[in-house]
Amino acid sequence: MSSNPSTTSVIPAxxxxxxxxxxxxxxxxxxxxxxPILRADEAAATRGDGAFESMHVRGQSAWLLEAHLKRLAHxxxxxxxxxxxxxxxxxxxxxxxxxxxxxxxxxxxxxxxCARGPEYAPELGPTAYALAFGVSDTLIRRRRTGVxxxxxxxxxxxxxxxxxxxxxxxxxxxxxxxxMTALRHATAAGFDDALLISxxxxxxxxxxxxxVWTPNPGVLCTVPIDTxxxxxxxxxxxxxxxxxxxxxxxRQLIRLPELLAADGVWLCSSVRGIIEVTSIDGCPxxxxxxxxxxxxxxxxxxxxxxxx
Amino acid sequence: MSSNPSTTSVIPAxxxxxxxxxxxxxxxxxxxxxxPILRADEAAATRGDGAFESMHVRGQSAWLLEAHLKRLAHxxxxxxxxxxxxxxxxxxxxxxxxxxxxxxxxxxxxxxxCARGPEYAPELGPTAYALAFGVSDTLIRRRRTGVxxxxxxxxxxxxxxxxxxxxxxxxxxxxxxxxMTALRHATAAGFDDALLISxxxxxxxxxxxxxVWTPNPGVLCTVPIDTxxxxxxxxxxxxxxxxxxxxxxxRQLIRLPELLAADGVWLCSSVRGIIEVTSIDGCPxxxxxxxxxxxxxxxxxxxxxxxx
Numbered sequence: 001m002s003s004n005p006s007t008t009s010v011i012p013a014x015x016x017x018x019x020x021x022x023x024x025x026x027x028x029x030x031x032x033x034x035x036p037i038l039r040a041d042e043a044a045a046t047r048g049d050g051a052f053e054s055m056h057v058r059g060q061s062a063w064l065l066e067a068h069l070k071r072l073a074h075x076x077x078x079x080x081x082x083x084x085x086x087x088x089x090x091x092x093x094x095x096x097x098x099x100x101x102x103x104x105x106x107x108x109x110x111x112x113x114c115a116r117g118p119e120y121a122p123e124l125g126p127t128a129y130a131l132a133f134g135v136s137d138t139l140i141r142r143r144r145t146g147v148x149x150x151x152x153x154x155x156x157x158x159x160x161x162x163x164x165x166x167x168x169x170x171x172x173x174x175x176x177x178x179x180m181t182a183l184r185h186a187t188a189a190g191f192d193d194a195l196l197i198s199x200x201x202x203x204x205x206x207x208x209x210x211x212v213w214t215p216n217p218g219v220l221c222t223v224p225i226d227t228x229x230x231x232x233x234x235x236x237x238x239x240x241x242x243x244x245x246x247x248x249x250x251r252q253l254i255r256l257p258e259l260l261a262a263d264g265v266w267l268c269s270s271v272r273g274i275i276e277v278t279s280i281d282g283c284p285x286x287x288x289x290x291x292x293x294x295x296x297x298x299x300x301x302x303x304x305x306x307x308x
Numbered sequence: 309m310s311s312n313p314s315t316t317s318v319i320p321a322x323x324x325x326x327x328x329x330x331x332x333x334x335x336x337x338x339x340x341x342x343x344p345i346l347r348a349d350e351a352a353a354t355r356g357d358g359a360f361e362s363m364h365v366r367g368q369s370a371w372l373l374e375a376h377l378k379r380l381a382h383x384x385x386x387x388x389x390x391x392x393x394x395x396x397x398x399x400x401x402x403x404x405x406x407x408x409x410x411x412x413x414x415x416x417x418x419x420x421x422c423a424r425g426p427e428y429a430p431e432l433g434p435t436a437y438a439l440a441f442g443v444s445d446t447l448i449r450r451r452r453t454g455v456x457x458x459x460x461x462x463x464x465x466x467x468x469x470x471x472x473x474x475x476x477x478x479x480x481x482x483x484x485x486x487x488m489t490a491l492r493h494a495t496a497a498g499f500d501d502a503l504l505i506s507x508x509x510x511x512x513x514x515x516x517x518x519x520v521w522t523p524n525p526g527v528l529c530t531v532p533i534d535t536x537x538x539x540x541x542x543x544x545x546x547x548x549x550x551x552x553x554x555x556x557x558x559r560q561l562i563r564l565p566e567l568l569a570a571d572g573v574w575l576c577s578s579v580r581g582i583i584e585v586t587s588i589d590g591c592p593x594x595x596x597x598x599x600x601x602x603x604x605x606x607x608x609x610x611x612x613x614x615x616x
Contacts, residue, residue: 016428017349019349031348033347033348034347036343036344036345036346036347037344037346037347038344038346038347038350038353039342039343039345039346040327040339040341040345040346040421040437040439041325041327041439042346042353044352044353045352045358045482046352046360046419046484047485048355048481048482048483049484050353050485052354078489111354113348113354115353120324120325120441121342129348131348131349133428152472152474153472153475154475155463155464155465155468155475157463157507160461160507161463163461164460164461164463165493166460166486166489166492166493166502167461167462167486168485168486168489173356174356174485175356175482175485176354176357176483177355177356177358177476177482177483178475178476179355180355181386181387181388181473181474181475181476182474184388184474185473185474199464199465199468199507
C-alpha cells in the first residue's frame with residue numbers, strides 16, 4: 001500500500017484502518033479490511049442509501065459519542081432507515097477503536113457507517129460497520145497552517161431545504177459525491193478546501209466541515225441550521241463552552257463580503273478539530289489570536305511536535 | 309426470499325438478479341450475489357462516489373448500450389473517475405445478461421455500476437459490476453395503468469446547476485439517497501411516483517425518470533438539459549423517432565399549471581419505458597391516445613398478457 005495521495009483522494013491516506021463489523025446475532029467483531037463485506041446490491045453502494053458519522057478518538061472511546069449516535073439516528077429517520085440498537089452501535093465503535101489502539105498510538109478517528117443493506121435480501125437487515133483510521137498528516141498540519149478556501153455554489157437557496165425534508169438537509173448521508181466533487185474542484189484550482197454558498201449568496205458550510213467566525217471580538221457565530229447545513233457537533237460543543245473564552249455564541253446568516261471582514265474564520269469538524277481559514281478565493285482573511293484557545297477548548301493540540 | 313415489497317423498497321423486488329464482476333486481469337465473470345464483493349472502504353459505499361447506468365435487456369444485449377456507455381463516461385468524467393476500458397464494460401454487461409438468460413426468459417434490466425474503489429487500496433483501481441434483474445410486476449403493470457405523481461421541490465433553481473459542475477447536474481451518480489427519499493415521501497403520501505420541481509417552479513424530472521408531454525397535438529416536449537436533469541437516453545430516442553408519429557420534438561421549461569393542461573404527460577426511462585401520468589398532486593391529467601404508440605415506438609409492450 002502506498003501512503004502517497006492518489007490523484008483522486010484529497011487528503012493522503014495514512015496506513016490501513018481497522019475494521020469492525022456488526023453481526024446481528026453475535027455482535028461486533030474485528031474483520032480484515034482486505035476481505036469484502038458488502039454485497040453488490042448493498043444500497044450503500046448502489047444508491048448512497050445510508051448514513052454515517054465521523055468521530056475523534058479520545059482515550060478508549062469516541063469524543064462526544066452520544067451526540068454522534070443521536071445525529072446518526074436523526075439522519076436514519078430522515079432516510080426511513082432502521083438502525084441496529086444503539087448499544088450495539090456503541091460497542092461497534094469501541095471495538096474498532098480497541099483494535100486500532102492495539103496496533104497504533106497515533107491520533108485516530110473512527111467512521112461509523114449504517115446503510116439499508118442488500119436490496120434483494122431485506123431479511124439480512126441493515127448494514128453497520130466502523131472504521132478506525134489514523135488522522136492524516138495533512139489535516140494535522142493544517143491545524144497550524146490554516147487553509148485557503150474557494151467559495152462554490154451549493155445550488156440550494158438558504159431557505160429551501162427547511163421546507164423539503166426529502167432533500168435531506170441536516171442529514172449526514174452516504175450520498176456524498178457532491179461534497180467530494182466540490183472538494184476536488186477546489187483542490188484542482190489550488191485551494192485547500194471548499195466553502196459552499198447558497199444560491200442566494202449566503203455562506204452555508206465547508207465541503208466536509210462547519211464554518212464559524214467572530215464578526216467582532218466577543219462573539220462567536222455559525223450558520224443557522226434551518227439552512228439545511230449539517231448540525232455540527234463540534235460547533236455545538238464550541239458554543240456551549242464559548243463563554244469560557246468570553247465569547248457569546250450566535251447563529252446568523254452571512255454573505256461572503258461580511259465573512260471576509262470578520263475578525264476570524266474557521267472550519268471545524270469532529271476529526272479536524274478547528275482550522276483557521278487564511279483566505280477565501282485568494283482574498284486574505286484576518287488571522288485571529290483566538291485559534292490556539294479554540295483548539296485547546298476542543299481538546300486538540302496544534303504544536304508541531306504532533307506532526308509526523 | 310420474499311417477493312413482497314419491504315416497507316422501505318418502493319418497487320417490489322423480483323427474484324435474485326444475476327451478478328457479473330469485472331476482474332481487471334481476467335475480465336468479466338459471473339459471481340454469486342450472496343458473496344460480498346465490496347470492501348468496507350469502497351468509495352461507492354462510504355461516499356456514493358461512482359456512477360451507474362440502468363438499461364433494458366433486448367435480445368442478447370442491452371438496448372442502446374452505446375449511448376449508456378457514453379453517458380456513463382460523461383458521469384465518470386464529472387466525478388474525475390477513471391473507468392475500466394469501454395470494451396470490458398460492454399463484455400461485463402453482456403456477461404450479466406447471458407447469465408440471466410440462462411436462468412430466466414422474463415423481461416429484464418441490467419444495472420452497470422462503476423465506482424472509485426477502496427479508499428485505502430488505490431492500487432486496486434475502480435470497481436465495476438453489472439446486475440441483470442427481472443423487471444418488477446409493479447412497473448410492468450404501470451405501463452398499462454399509468455401513475456399518480458406528487459410534485460416535490462428539488463431545491464435547485466432551474467438555472468443553477470449549469471453554472472456549477474460540482475453539483476453534478478446531468479450525472480447519474482451513486483449518490484441517490486435524495487431521489488430515493490423523494491420517492492419514499494411520495495409513496496408514503498399515497499402516490500406512485502415523484503415529480504421534482506425547481507426552486508423557481510419549473511418541472512425538472514421524475515425521481516428516477518424523465519418527464520415528456522404533448523403541450524398540444526403534434527408536439528412532443530421534454531425539459532432542457534441545461535437545468536441539470538439527467539440527459540435521458542429514452543427521451544432522446546423518442547425525440548429522434550417522434551416524426552414517425554407526426555410529432556415535432558421540442559425542449560422547453562414548463563411550470564406545473566401548464567403541465568396539468570397538457571394533452572398528455574409521461575415519465576420515461578430505459579427500464580420502465582414510457583408510463584402515462586394520470587394525475588399530479590391529485591389533479592387528473594388528460595389521458596392521451598398516444599400512449600400505446602409511444603410505448604410501441606420504444607419497443608415495449610403494454611398488453612396485460614405480459615403482466616404476471
